[in-house]
Amino acid sequence: xxxxxxxxxxxxxxxxHATDPDHVIAVTTIVSRQRSIRHAGLIGxxxxxxxxxxxxxxxxxxxxxxxxxxxxxxxAMELAVGLMLILLGVLNLTGVTQWVTNRFMPVHxxxxxxxxxxxxxxxxxxxxxYKPEVDLNLEEKPESPLQMALARVGLYQLLRPLAVGIVHGxxxxxxxxLLVLTTIRDPHWAIVxxxxxxxxxIAGMMVITLVIGAPFAYTGRKFxxxxxxxxxxxxxxxxxxxxxxxxxxxxxxGLFTANPHWTPH
Numbered sequence: 001x002x003x004x005x006x007x008x009x010x011x012x013x014x015x016x017h018a019t020d021p022d023h024v025i026a027v028t029t030i031v032s033r034q035r036s037i038r039h040a041g042l043i044g045x046x047x048x049x050x051x052x053x054x055x056x057x058x059x060x061x062x063x064x065x066x067x068x069x070x071x072x073x074x075x076a077m078e079l080a081v082g083l084m085l086i087l088l089g090v091l092n093l094t095g096v097t098q099w100v101t102n103r104f105m106p107v108h109x110x111x112x113x114x115x116x117x118x119x120x121x122x123x124x125x126x127x128x129x130y131k132p133e134v135d136l137n138l139e140e141k142p143e144s145p146l147q148m149a150l151a152r153v154g155l156y157q158l159l160r161p162l163a164v165g166i167v168h169g170x171x172x173x174x175x176x177x178l179l180v181l182t183t184i185r186d187p188h189w190a191i192v193x194x195x196x197x198x199x200x201x202i203a204g205m206m207v208i209t210l211v212i213g214a215p216f217a218y219t220g221r222k223f224x225x226x227x228x229x230x231x232x233x234x235x236x237x238x239x240x241x242x243x244x245x246x247x248x249x250x251x252x253x254g255l256f257t258a259n260p261h262w263t264p265h
Contacts (some may be wrong), residue, residue, distance in 0.1 A: 014200020
């Protein structure tokens with residue numbers, strides 16, 4: 001019963017962990033260009049999966065091998081979050097995010113384009129035309145709702161939240177692992193706790209991105225100028241918060257000085 005309680009708390013703490021300001025700002029910047037609530041929810045899930053991957057691997061290494069992360073390395077992992085926020089904000093403000101999204105958005109139709117080829121019979125030339133997706137079945141349509149959602153979003157849109165989640169997981173993995181070590185002595189159950197914590201983070205981030213994505217999706221269809229303003233605001237907030245995190249870690253916590261001091265949190 002005590003173990004069940006601890007694991008349940010781990011799930012709830014994982015959901016709460018998803019609401020940290022740097023997490024919310026990062027996913028807000030990503031979903032600000034989305035026009036679909038479902039796609040926003042998928043982005044939250046992928047962010048949570050990336051975050052869980054890092055938490056699980058780094059946390060398990062700390063638990064199983066008693067790894068001690070030096071202060072400078074720990075601060076560097078947290079600095080990566082600040083730099084990531086700055087990068088996301090700049091890409092959003094400059095329009096690079098939208099350009100890449102449009103450039104690599106998958107195409108679902110050939111638009112009725114007819115491909116043709118010629119061949120010769122004796123002295124006569126014959127021209128044959130066909131639609132590849134109709135006559136040769138070259139394009140296989142995804143069948144399940146998940147496959148259709150993945151096809152619509154595109155590879156770039158899938159990899160970006162996954163990569164951002166992995167970077168954010170670096171910043172929190174040490175703190176989560178150390179918290180588990182003080183609560184659960186059995187390393188195997190401690191790793192199970194990390195997994196449950198990660199599942200809670202995925203669930204929490206999915207809910208957050210659904211809520212955040214709703215106004216962006218609505219205004220994107222009806223109020224284009226207002227939607228554009230929301231996107232610019234999310235980019236500015238991301239850059240500002242990223243600069244704050246970078247200054248805090250680099251100078252207040254001493255990463256860029258001779259005497260760094262780091263407390264996992």
